[in-house]
Amino acid sequence: MKIAVLGTGDVGRQLATKLVALGHQVTLGSRSADHEGATAWAAENDAAHGTFATAAAGAELVVNATGGMVSLAALEAAGAENLAGKVLVDVSNPLDFSEGFPPKVATPDGASLAEQIQRTFPGARVVKTLNTMTNTVMVDPARVPGDHVVFVCGDDAEAKETVTALLASFGWPKPRIIDLGDLSGARGTELVLPLWLRLMGTLGTGDFNFAIQRA
Amino acid sequence: MKIAVLGTGDVGRQLATKLVALGHQVTLGSRSADHEGATAWAAENDAAHGTFATAAAGAELVVNATGGMVSLAALEAAGAENLAGKVLVDVSNPLDFSEGFPPKVATPDGASLAEQIQRTFPGARVVKTLNTMTNTVMVDPARVPGDHVVFVCGDDAEAKETVTALLASFGWPKPRIIDLGDLSGARGTELVLPLWLRLMGTLGTGDFNFAIQRA
Numbered sequence: 001m002k003i004a005v006l007g008t009g010d011v012g013r014q015l016a017t018k019l020v021a022l023g024h025q026v027t028l029g030s031r032s033a034d035h036e037g038a039t040a041w042a043a044e045n046d047a048a049h050g051t052f053a054t055a056a057a058g059a060e061l062v063v064n065a066t067g068g069m070v071s072l073a074a075l076e077a078a079g080a081e082n083l084a085g086k087v088l089v090d091v092s093n094p095l096d097f098s099e100g101f102p103p104k105v106a107t108p109d110g111a112s113l114a115e116q117i118q119r120t121f122p123g124a125r126v127v128k129t130l131n132t133m134t135n136t137v138m139v140d141p142a143r144v145p146g147d148h149v150v151f152v153c154g155d156d157a158e159a160k161e162t163v164t165a166l167l168a169s170f171g172w173p174k175p176r177i178i179d180l181g182d183l184s185g186a187r188g189t190e191l192v193l194p195l196w197l198r199l200m201g202t203l204g205t206g207d208f209n210f211a212i213q214r215a
Numbered sequence: 216m217k218i219a220v221l222g223t224g225d226v227g228r229q230l231a232t233k234l235v236a237l238g239h240q241v242t243l244g245s246r247s248a249d250h251e252g253a254t255a256w257a258a259e260n261d262a263a264h265g266t267f268a269t270a271a272a273g274a275e276l277v278v279n280a281t282g283g284m285v286s287l288a289a290l291e292a293a294g295a296e297n298l299a300g301k302v303l304v305d306v307s308n309p310l311d312f313s314e315g316f317p318p319k320v321a322t323p324d325g326a327s328l329a330e331q332i333q334r335t336f337p338g339a340r341v342v343k344t345l346n347t348m349t350n351t352v353m354v355d356p357a358r359v360p361g362d363h364v365v366f367v368c369g370d371d372a373e374a375k376e377t378v379t380a381l382l383a384s385f386g387w388p389k390p391r392i393i394d395l396g397d398l399s400g401a402r403g404t405e406l407v408l409p410l411w412l413r414l415m416g417t418l419g420t421g422d423f424n425f426a427i428q429r430a
Contacts, residue, residue, distance in 0.1 A: 102399075102402075105406070137430075143430050144430045145430075147428075148426075148428045151410075178414075178417065179417070180413050180414075181413070181416070181417065184317075185413050187317070187409050187413075188409040188410030188411075188412070188414075191320070191406040191407070191409050191410065192406070192407060192410050194402050194406050195366075195404060195406065196403075198396070198402075198403040199393075199395075199403075201396070202393065202395055202396065203427075203429065205429070207429065207430035208427055208428060208429040209427075209428055210425055210426070210427065210428075211361070211363075211426040212414060212418075212424075212425065212426075213359050213360065213361035213362075213363045213424055213425075213426050214418065214420070214422065214423040215359045215360075215422035215423065
């Protein structure tokens with residue numbers, strides 16, 4: 001599949017590298033066409049890079065791996081016309097560090113960032129997933145033993161199926177991909193970040209994940 | 216130990232009943248001295264009931280199991296002088312249902328309810344715990360198989376030890392009692408509620424709990 005990964009941080013590069021390894025045709029999107037990190041990554045991985053708009057325009061599926069506080073601006077730069085009709089996988093977290101650490105989760109009017117993205121780009125088929133774990137676990141769930149889970153939610157059932165298949169190709173067993181229903185489920189998964197960050201401090205590592213155990 | 220459980224809802228009664236079974240001298244506290252449910256519970260359990268103030272005054276340890284949106288008022292009624300120097304176990308969640316379901320988590324200025332309680336009653340030794348699961352799991356962790364966890368946090372190390380011992384008496388193995396540090400950790404555990412409520416809908420039961428799995 002032709003996939004654009006928007007965002008050149010750890011999360012974006014990790015996802016892009018995995019997608020290349022799985023045989024997808026990946027373009028890493030960044031603010032500028034000559035972004036140093038993106039250029040280096042593309043050369044190393046025999047893949048492409050370009051602006052947010054170039055990357056999104058050529059893609060069938062777009063991953064938003066930009067920082068949550070700048071995601072709306074990055075997607076605006078990508079262009080609504082380049083997102084229309086496409087599956088938009090949102091893995092970002094709206095963490096506001098303006099008052100230092102720990103950050104607050106920015107949820108104006110109680111809406112998640114994923115819902116704000118869907119509202120701003122009604123033509124995109126937004127699916128929220130993977131935002132509740134560190135990037136190494138996202139693409140290699142087996143590195144953490146146990147029956148830990150990944151959440152998906154979104155308003156478009158077919159888009160969720162596409163994303164679920166992608167997660168399965170990352171190594172997520174189907175019973176551990178939990179469908180939380182429509183996109184408002186992202187309110188729950190985004191608000192988990194303060195506990196996640198606290199646990200990272202307590203455990204001294206981000207190399208963990210949540211499991212749900214039932215009676 | 217002489218324990219006051221403030222709040223006569225499912226959570227308060229469940230905790231009070233367990234504490235009676237463990238041999239503690241329990242007073243269930245409610246808004247009025249002639250509260251019907253509290254009177255019935257006390258008769259059934261050979262325990263006491265009284266107003267928030269009466270219950271707190273006679274107790275060595277106080278449990279806040281009132282609804283999170285009225286907890287500050289309930290504790291005001293209990294009286295700062297009746298909380299001073301005592302361990303105050305806060306198990307409540309500030310869920311604002313004023314705009315319907317799902318509720319929002321009320322965290323004015325980003326502070327948790329537990330921190331607001333500590334700020335309002337500086338003499339109390341507040342420990343936040345048990346608010347991330349349903350009441351039946353709180354007092355009987357074995358009903359859910361696996362290595363699921365309970366979080367504790369608070370500013371007073373000795374108070375946390377007291378609460379950890381109480382949790383152990385409920386059946387929580389020590390390695391599954393996760394100390395998140397000071398009371399600001401409650402920001403994380405209170406904000407988990409939107410995901411918890413969503414999962415309750417998805418799974419069709421509240422009879423589950425979170426586990427943390429590590430690499």
